[in-house]
Amino acid sequence: MAGLADSLSHVLARDLLLAARKPADVITPLVFFAIVASLFPLGVSPEPAVLRGLAPGVLWVAALLATMLSLGRLFDADHADGTLEQLALAPQPLTLLVYPKILAHWLTSGLPLVLLSPLLAIQLHLPTGAIATLVLALLLGTPVLSLLGAVGAALTLGLRGGGVLVSLLVLPLYTPVLIFGAGAVTASAAGQGTEAYLSLLGAFLVLAAGFLPWATAAALRISLD
């Protein structure tokens, strides 16, 4: 279906263009990520030995929170100007149209987090070998965060107190990604094998990508009706 490929790339291009027009929306969560990571040395201890132990968890939690912050961008603007209704009415299945939206979201929120993470990892004295694992783990995990977040954002479309409510709904669901993502980095820092963790993260990604956009589309229909 040539029309399908066209519409998908059109949705992707549009979302990326909109994000490029409002760089603040992309940069703010990134700065938030950096700020949260910096709060821990201030709040706990600047000692390298302490930070090294905390670093995997701190970086992952900061990444989760930064992702939560950026979820509003997924559907709110489109909902406000009617584009979302258009997408729901389009001949292409809404489930498929959700994919490029989530991809655009990840490219403009998750991927920047992945790219900034080595810098913050150095600040938190994470051993260099573990930094590569961190990047890989975040690369596998942040798309899952976008995918899960999309369901939450779709369910809370247009609701007052939306931001905090989405966090309440989605953060418990993030815990497996957090456990294995941070676990991978901790194992790497301790010189242990990371294949199991990374394989699991990969499995989560595949399952999430297969199942969650369909749930997101269902949630959008529920919210739009």
Next chain:
Amino acid sequence: MPINYKYAAPKNFYALAGTLTPWLAAATVLLLAAGLYMALFVAPPDYQQGESVRIMYVHVPSAWMSMFVYVIMAGAGAIGLVWNIKLAEVLAAVSAPIGASFTLLALVTGSLWGKPMWGAWWAWDARLTSELILLFLYIGFMALQAAIDDPRRAARASALLALVGVVNIPVIHFSVQWWNTLHQPASISSIAKVGTPAIDPSMLWPLLIMAVAFKLYYVTVALMRMRAEILERERNTAWVAEVLSAR
């Protein structure tokens, strides 16, 4: 297999539930009494944990209930979502606070059981951590329902959330188990391991009786709540007017 849809109609369900509730309540009280008697008087103290093992007869059934009610909630939500059956939506909605209170009970009793064993009021062991996350899932469900004014959207949105949750729960359990074995010495998870190897019948019976009692309790209270919700939802019908004037 012919399915009797008669009781899917709110009016008939209301009447049926009204007839059943007193009997279910009586059965619940009887079983609770039997279970409590066995738990407190018949079951032996543990050779390691002494009398504190009696907490298990409340903690384990409430943990089981927290999971059971969530599954019912998600299942009822799914039925309401797919077949548009109002009663299913009502069951999901009323189950949430009951399930959440069982989860809270599991957490509190787990903490009280753990304090004499571990010396701390809280430990991040696999069961308690999973129960905590489950509590957050319940709270999210109730918060979403409360945040949406339109009852139809509220029921459908929370049903979807519960379904995503129910699929996630095994994943969460598995992840927390893994995380726990990495970080905790084996002794602390001994409470979670009650029942391995084979549990003695003198301990198994009170546990099972309490579990069944809790289930009957849930059905009783759920039916009670459902009747109240049905009255409200069907307030513009003649049969409700009759019910109101009859009392």
Next chain:
Amino acid sequence: MNWTEFFHMGGYAVYVWGSYGIAALVLVANVWAALRRRRRVMTRLRDYARANEAGNE
């Protein structure tokens, strides 16, 4: 049956009775909440019906 020993629960009295006490609380609270909900719905619907009747006169 030594009642003192029974209530003492081998030194674990606070934990055991605390647990059973909170369980009792949860069981009672849920029932009470269900009854209260019913009462409130009935009252509100009666008032609503009364107001409707008054409006129809």
